[in-house]
Amino acid sequence: MNDAATVAARLVEVRQRISAAGGGDDVTILAVTKAFGPAVVDVAAEAGCSAIGENYAQELLGKRDALAAHPGLAVHFIGQLQTNKVRQLAGLVTVYESVDRAKLAREISRRDPGAAVLIQVDTSALLGIEADGKGGCPLAELSELVEVVQQLDLDLRGLMTVGPTEGGAIAARPGFEAVRSAVDRWGLSVCSMGMSGDLDVAVECGSTEVRIGTALFGSRPVTVWRDQGR
Numbered sequence: 166m167n168d169a170a171t172v173a174a175r176l177v178e179v180r181q182r183i184s185a186a187g188g189g190d191d192v193t194i195l196a197v198t199k200a201f202g203p204a205v206v207d208v209a210a211e212a213g214c215s216a217i218g219e220n221y222a223q224e225l226l227g228k229r230d231a232l233a234a235h236p237g238l239a240v241h242f243i244g245q246l247q248t249n250k251v252r253q254l255a256g257l258v259t260v261y262e263s264v265d266r267a268k269l270a271r272e273i274s275r276r277d278p279g280a281a282v283l284i285q286v287d288t289s290a291l292l293g294i295e296a297d298g299k300g301g302c303p304l305a306e307l308s309e310l311v312e313v314v315q316q317l318d319l320d321l322r323g324l325m326t327v328g329p330t331e332g333g334a335i336a337a338r339p340g341f342e343a344v345r346s347a348v349d350r351w352g353l354s355v356c357s358m359g360m361s362g363d364l365d366v367a368v369e370c371g372s373t374e375v376r377i378g379t380a381l382f383g384s385r386p387v388t389v390w391r392d393q394g395r
């Protein structure tokens with residue numbers, strides 16, 4: 166893992182990439198800290214990050230004590246979430262970005278009433294590729310889910326999507342454009358898309374939040390706890 170000064174310098178580089186892609190200072194940089202130990206929380210806070218992103222409930226719970234020292238640091242949950250994990254995450258998560266089914270939305274509204282949420286959208290059908298197991302509500306079923314979420318005790322802020330693994334930034338563009346139009350169609354404000362490899366095209370397409378791991382913290386260590394369930 167890198168020290169805070171290195172991460173701070175990389176934050177500047179990411180900010181420059183956002184700006185070169187036509188994005189303003191209002192584009193949020195979510196620092197994705199998954200796979201690094203609890204010490205990464207201090208590094209991120211010290212480097213000036215305002216929010217961290219985590220994918221796994223178990224791992225996030227392991228960072229709870231580290232997070233307690235930085236009450237100003239927002240926590241975004243960005244991974245696939247099992248309904249039986251929601252209860253433990255209530256109060257710790259600031260924004261649930263990966264809501265992709267009605268059952269999960271209902272559980273969040275029950276355990277963490279009023280919580281800020283994004284709906285994760287899967288655009289693989291549009292891109293003509295297989296869904297890659299990263300979750301997400303198929304674009305074709307989005308209206309239905311938006312209506313469900315709007316009727317629950319949840320604060321629906323926007324949409325999130327993950328670009329395709331293959332084909333790089335070029336392959337990602339049609340999906341990003343579709344998600345941006347959906348954000349506008351529903352009058353939402355947050356459009357969370359773009360990672361280290363494709364943030365430039367995501368910002369060109371109108372992303373308001375990029376989720377950056379590798380470009381800030383370097384490559385992730387191989388972890389074993391992932392096999393022990395999310």
Ligand SMILES: *Cc1c(COP(=O)(O)O)cnc(C)c1O
Pocket residue numbers: 197199220243244327359360361362376377378379380
């Ligand atoms: C891991 C992850 C990221 C960050 O990916 P990098 O390529 O390391 O920037 C962003 N979003 C989600 C949903 C992720 O799982």
